[in-house]
Amino acid sequence: MLATRGLTWRIGEVAIVDNVYLDLAPGEFLGVIGPNGAGKTSLFNLITGVRRPTSGTVLLDGKDITGLPPYKRARLGLGRTFQASSVFGSLTVRENVRLAVQAHHGGSMKLWRRAAADREVAAAADAVLDRVGLHHRGTALAGTLAHGEKRKLEIALLLAGEPRVMLLDEPMAGVSAEDVPELVQVIRSLTRETGRSVLMVEHHMDVILELADRIAVMHHGALLACDTPETVMANATVQEAYLGEAL
Numbered sequence: 164m165l166a167t168r169g170l171t172w173r174i175g176e177v178a179i180v181d182n183v184y185l186d187l188a189p190g191e192f193l194g195v196i197g198p199n200g201a202g203k204t205s206l207f208n209l210i211t212g213v214r215r216p217t218s219g220t221v222l223l224d225g226k227d228i229t230g231l232p233p234y235k236r237a238r239l240g241l242g243r244t245f246q247a248s249s250v251f252g253s254l255t256v257r258e259n260v261r262l263a264v265q266a267h268h269g270g271s272m273k274l275w276r277r278a279a280a281d282r283e284v285a286a287a288a289d290a291v292l293d294r295v296g297l298h299h300r301g302t303a304l305a306g307t308l309a310h311g312e313k314r315k316l317e318i319a320l321l322l323a324g325e326p327r328v329m330l331l332d333e334p335m336a337g338v339s340a341e342d343v344p345e346l347v348q349v350i351r352s353l354t355r356e357t358g359r360s361v362l363m364v365e366h367h368m369d370v371i372l373e374l375a376d377r378i379a380v381m382h383h384g385a386l387l388a389c390d391t392p393e394t395v396m397a398n399a400t401v402q403e404a405y406l407g408e409a410l
């Protein structure tokens with residue numbers, strides 16, 4: 164479904180992302196781990212088109228999308244959440260999601276009568292809020308949400324784009340320990356029920372182990388291992404890369 168071939172991004176002499184070959188199958192959940200500065204976010208930026216690689220390619224459904232800008236990749240079904248929140252704090256939760264739905268449908272809505280288009284957007288936004296368990300917070304100002312709710316809203320904004328491949332960048336960042344299981348549950352239901360593929364960077368190993376079919380380990384920009392959780396956890400090179408850090 165999604166693949167990278169020899170993906171490399173250099174700044175001067177330093178390879179921030181170094182010759183990465185990844186394959187994400189339809190419906191697969193691939194967790195990406197690695198010490199701080201390993202190149203995980205940079206890899207996401209190359210896959211989504213925020214950055215252009217020095218060399219290598221990104222393939223979606225076997226088609227080379229390396230030259231496409233982010234919005235065109237999104238239209239093809241590649242969606243991501245951001246570490247830095249893209250939420251409008253002074254709008255309500257529902258307004259944020261409606262805007263994302265509208266942005267996704269864009270030009271095609273001009274063909275509809277205004278009232279019909281409004282109803283369609285409202286229904287789609289409510290369905291998305293339901294999926295992430297935020298329906299009851301629809302009228303709250305987004306800026307007033309707790310961390311866990313904000314992460315859910317970010318996932319809702321991603322879902323509004325109807326992605327087939329979701330890239331989640333640290334979805335548990337800032338979420339309090341007691342809110343983590345519920346968010347894990349939301350992510351699991353979105354992926355398991357709908358057959359979407361997911362690439363997720365996450366520092367919480369317990370979350371990765373709970374959700375991922377396979378784990379990719381990055382270190383100094385390179386892919387150290389990509390295998391089942393059991394195999395990766397038993398890999399001596401991986402343990403060495405993490406020496407001094409809790410796995």
Ligand SMILES: Nc1ncnc2c1ncn2[C@@H]1O[C@H](COP(=O)(O)OP(=O)(O)OP(=O)(O)O)[C@@H](O)[C@H]1O
Pocket residue numbers: 174179197198199200201202203204205206
């Ligand atoms: N635009 C840039 N200019 C210079 N260096 C950069 C740039 N973007 C990333 N880097 C460097 O590339 C390396 C990898 O960064 P990246 O954010 O991809 O790592 P990461 O694995 O996501 O780290 P973290 O887990 O801390 O989020 C870091 O050393 C970072 O300082």
